[in-house]
Amino acid sequence: MDVSLIVSNILNPPILFFFLGVTAVLVKSDLEIPAPVPKLFSLYLLFAIGFKGGVELIKSGVTQEVALTLLAAMLMACFVPVYAFFILRLRLDTYDAAAIAATYGSISAVTFITASAFLTALGIGYDGYMVAALALMESPAIIVGLILVSLFTKDENREFSWGEVLQEAFLNSSVFLLVGSLFIGVLTGERGWKVLEPFTQGLFYGVLTFFLLDMGLVAARRIKDLQKTGVFLIAFAILIPIFNAGIGLLIARFINMPQGNALLFSVLCASASYIAVPAAMRMTVPEANPSLYVSTALAVTFPFNIIVGIPLYLYGINLLWR
Secondary structure (H helix, E strand, C coil): CCCCHHHHHHHHHHHHHHHHHHHHHCCCCCCCCCCCCHHHHHHHHHHHHHHHHHHHHHCCCHHHHHHHHHHHHHHHHHHHHHHHHHHCCCCHHHHHHHHHHHHCCCCCHHHHHHHHHHHHHCCCCCCCCHHHHHHHEEEEEEEEEEEHHHHHCCCCCCCHHHHHHHHHHHHCCHHHHHHHHHHHHHHHHHHHHHHHHHCCCCCCHHHHHHHHHHHHHHHHHHHHHHHHHHHHHHHHHHHHHHHHHHHHHHHHHHCCCCCCHHHHHHHHCCCCCCHHHHHHHHHHHHHHHHHHHHHHHHHHHHHHHHHHHHHHHHHHHHHHHH
């Protein structure tokens, strides 16, 4: 593997600010981002990436390549939680296994955005319709996780409303804003992009940098929760993203995705949700332990992907596409 890819990725300002946040916690600095601000940053990033994706989607149109990519994205979002669940059941009960499986079947929008910034820095192009794949992959894993709970538990007193589940899966703030911004980008096209470009493009990397600074603070505070997970879950949180990314790369090669799209697709397959799925699981599967599915996704998989995973998956692409 080309070590220079990892070095160039680490030396990107957003990644360095992630390390700065981690360092602040480790040295017990009082650095803190006020609570409402990270939420605003998150909403901005979803809005900006969704809007840009919609503009690019209307440019490219819905071709066979687009349709195959979106179909592959939905299949992976449904398939990953199933085999992840059975791996996790080797050590965990049904509730924890289903919650973690759903977490790893869904995606991390910030990991996707970091990967797109990495491609931009390297001058590798990618298509905006990959944002549609991002939007389609966020919710199905929640549904699959709850189906697994229903199939493998026999608690007759346990009830949950499928209406609430579907609302949480498809109408939570991140999914709603991402999909809504995508549609607005499609409707307004290039004209809308010119109007909002100073806001959606000019501020983007600054906001991403500040958001990753906050993510470094949060991830470092979650490190202590890893003591409760044990070696099995830590290994799972590193190895399953690599395995998922490998499947994603093979699918991308099979349907002949461009290299930039292939990296984003593999990153979507490899990432884990630490916002949408935990919120849904807390409501619908209260028996599951949040410290397990949040800490593995946020304190292990997220840093691994943005530091090592993204360059590693690009290396795999360079081998397969050579």
